Amino acid sequence: MFDFVDYFAGVGGFHAALDGLGGRAVQACEIDPKAAAIYEHNWNLKPEKDVRELAQHPDTIPDHSVLTGGFPCQPFSKSGRQLGVAEDRGTLFEDILKILAAKQPPVVMLENVRNLAGPRQSAAWSRILRGLREAGYRVGSRPTVFSPHLLSPDSGGAPQVRDRVYILGVWVGRDRAMTEVDLDPVVPHEVEQGWRVGDWNIESDVLLPDPSAADIHRYKLGGDEIAWIDTWNELLQMLGDAKLSGFPLWEFAWHERRPNGFRTMPAWKQRLVEQNRDFYLAHRGAIDAWRSRDREIPLSRFPASRRKLEWQAGSGERNLWKHLMQFRPSGIRVKQATYAPALVAMSQTPIFGPRRRRLTPLEAARLQGFDPATFSFADQSDSASYKQMGNAVNVGVVRHVFKAFVEKNADDIAACGPAGTSILESLGIDVPLVSTSVAAS
Known part of the structure; x- marks a missing residue:
């Protein structure tokens, strides 16, 4: 020893x-x-x-x-x-x-x-x-x-x-x-x-049996969150086999003309605005039809970060509910549910689409190599527990x-x-x- x-x-x-x-x-x-x-x-x-x-x-x-x-x-x-x-x-x-x-x-x-x-x-x-x-x-x-x-x-x-x-x-x-x-x-x-x-495989290598019915609501997505995902899914279906970009999709930047103040933007932002403008012009019909749909929560009321989509699922099925997601300041990030992005000490807990819920704190602990059968968060809040795993x-x-x-x-x-x-x-x-x-x- x-x-x-x-x-x-x-x-x-x-x-x-x-x-x-x-x-x-x-x-x-x-x-x-x-x-x-x-x-x-x-x-x-x-x-x-x-x-x-x-x-x-x-x-x-x-x-x-x-x-x-x-x-x-x-x-x-x-x-x-x-x-x-x-x-x-x-x-x-x-x-x-x-x-x-x-x-x-x-x-x-x-x-x-x-x-x-x-x-x-x-x-x-x-x-x-x-x-x-x-x-x-x-x-x-x-x-x-x-x-x-x-x-x-x-x-x-x-x-x-x-x-x-x-x-x-x-x-x-x-x-x-x-x-x-x-x-x-x-x-x-x-x-x-x-x-x-x-x-x-996140499902077999990380997920534990769903918590009891009394606890599962703590990790399930809320109505607004489901609406954001469903709305983006509608667009993916309407785009058909169109190639998805390798850059973040910014719905608020989809216009024919460049926005006011474009020339004063930093170079990186100008580049993204131009890429999104080109994407819009290439798929204008589908995007305009998608925007015009009646919804309980219109796109204009989405938080700014939820009007962005980061598709990192490659050739995976074009259905966000089939993948792993994160709600990030940079947008809704989507990747195949093989391995997860890095845990961080902020509210960006991975979401497992097929179960429509976030990973639990013990599942996050499993991503960090702790044994969920013996490790405990000592009855601390979920937010505190997620933070500790982001720092671990x-x-x-x-x-x-x-x-x-x-x-x-x-x-x-x-x-x-x-x-x-x-x-x-x-x-x-x-x-x-x-x-x-x-x-x-």
């Missing part, structure tokens, strides 16, 4: 993954009281409240072999302001560095949004790598990015596209860490050999990436002494004979 600390712990994705590999959490930290309550309920460990306090008092931190942390993603997310380490939450990473310097666990594993390693966050990415190396941890410059839908069910995969960056380091001392930087990603961003992502790390991916990292770095992990060998032994990896020169480095 090896000991680990679980910081920015959320509801316990890292905990579930490492516990399944023989780890034992000796400390957790989570500032969100709702997430902390779920964590304590499931793992029988009460999280500390603030990692900044722990960084100031490292003597309160138990010795451990692995430090994990899904440090705040909002400063780096595409859905945020992307201020990176310039935002206060982005500087919490510095507290992780203080703890690593004080405790020197053999392995560190961090998780964040893919955008962290993107071009807009190059300064933040470089700062993170430099900080870890100065603390003595060897980390590669090329990011490890992985998603649960790339793994088969037998390997712990789940039908959710959720690319995340995983930063893993082994303690080798500052001199080696600053020079040994040209490393391959821990795992390649590719589908597991022998698996086909098109074999995922995927259990199966953490387990997959961590095992691969330990196998690749067994020699240096063993050189860290008993704290390192406990990791190898727990994972069933033969402990290498460490030479004196390796141990001394």
Whole structure:
């Protein structure tokens, strides 16, 4: 058994993954009281409240072999302001560095949004790598990015596209860490050999038996929502075999003339308006007939985001009720019900068309790799539960990436002494004979 600390712990994705590999959490930290309550309920460990306090008092931190942390993603997310380490939450990473310097666990594993390693966050990415190396941890410059839908069910995969960056380091001392930087990603961003992502099926791989009649109404779509979907279905039928565009369809932009203010729009919006205008002119008869139909809720009363359709179901049946949907600010997104888009900490819960309902919180937990038979939201509200799943790390991916990292770095992990060998032994990896020169480095 090896000991680990679980910081920015959320509801316990890292905990579930490492516990399944023989780890034992000796400390957790989570500032969100709702997430902390779920964590304590499931793992029988009460999280500390603030990692900044722990960084100031490292003597309160138990010795451990692995430090994990899904440090705040909002400063780096595409859905945020992307201020990176310039935002206060982005500087919490510095507290992780203080703890690593004080405790020197053999392995560190961090998780964040893919955008962290993107071009807009190059300064933040470089700062993170430099900080870890100065603390003595060897980390590669090329990011490890992985998603649960790339793994088969037998390997712990789940039908959710959720690319995340995983930063893993082994303690080798500052001199080696600053020079040994040209490393391959821990795992390649590719589908597991022998698996086909098109074999995922939301109904069989995610959905649980419908809740009782007393509860099912909480997840069923309302009258307005059904009307929005039925209205778009009417258009799909009237368009027949006409090719659906690869761009979002904007009903309010379907006019013969360009709208007022067109030339002052940003380039991306001008492009979409032009594409929608061309689409309208090509299918004017069907669109005008569709618009002129009498409805209880006319198109003009639809919310702006429901007058947009993002068809991503390819050649699938042109019936929204046959697919997976999301109500997003960018429109009604439709894709085939193989694997789901990434869960987010906002009200964009996937809708399973054939059952005309949203996924339940436990089904969302299943997308994140939690076992619905043992995991509980501790009687919290649905909205709070969905939020926690949007913020969670995927259990199966953490387990997959961590095992691969330990196998690749067994020699240096063993050189860290008993704290390192406990990791190898727990994972069933033969402990290498460490030479004196390796141990001394």
